[in-house]
Amino acid sequence: MAAWLVLLLCVVANQVFKWAIYALARRDLALAALFQSHGLPSSPATLLSCLLVLMTLREGWGAPETGFALVFAVIVIHDTVKLRMATRDQRAVVLHLVENLDNVGKLRSQVADYLDPRTHHPVHVVVGVVLGGLFALAFGLPSG
Numbered sequence: 093m094a095a096w097l098v099l100l101l102c103v104v105a106n107q108v109f110k111w112a113i114y115a116l117a118r119r120d121l122a123l124a125a126l127f128q129s130h131g132l133p134s135s136p137a138t139l140l141s142c143l144l145v146l147m148t149l150r151e152g153w154g155a156p157e158t159g160f161a162l163v164f165a166v167i168v169i170h171d172t173v174k175l176r177m178a179t180r181d182q183r184a185v186v187l188h189l190v191e192n193l194d195n196v197g198k199l200r201s202q203v204a205d206y207l208d209p210r211t212h213h214p215v216h217v218v219v220g221v222v223l224g225g226l227f228a229l230a231f232g233l234p235s236g
Contacts, residue, residue: 095146095147095150098146098231098232099139099142099143099146101231102138102142102227102228102231103135103139105223106133106135106138106139106223106227107125107126107127107135109133109223110125110126110132110133110135113132114131114132130176130216132213132215132216133216133220133223134172134216134219134220135220136168136169137172137216137217137218137219137220137221137224138220138221138223138224139224140164140165140168140169140224141165141220141221141222141223141225141228142224142225142227142228143164144158144162144165145224145225145228145232146161146232147160149228149232149233149234150232150234169217169221172217173214173217176214
């Protein structure tokens with residue numbers, strides 16, 4: 093199977109898995125989960141770990157393609173974790189401000205929803221890395 097097709101199927105499988113988790117947890121259809129990159133499992137982590145494992149299987153550990161995939165995966169996954177932690181802190185400050193203001197109406201509940209612990213966490217990244225790696229191992233070996 094072509095590497096690009098494996099990557100595409102990996103992303104689709106990740107989003108369907110994410111949708112199932114959120115639909116069960118929220119007890120509704122949770123269709124928005126199909127189109128979000130954050131959450132459990134992390135879409136960037138799944139995609140990049142799948143790419144890294146694919147390149148390692150197909151080109152070998154010493155290939156430039158594998159090195160590029162490794163560097164790209166480390167940078168994006170590191171930035172994803174750091175950015176999510178920073179935005180979580182920012183949301184907590186905004187919630188604190190909104191809680192202490194008068195006449196904010198439904199804005200208070202909207203800001204509180206942003207702090208949902210299921211939105212993103214480093215564990216989501218780890219699950220994404222494992223899912224992407226396993227998907228590539230299962231479906232990424234070149235035929236022949």
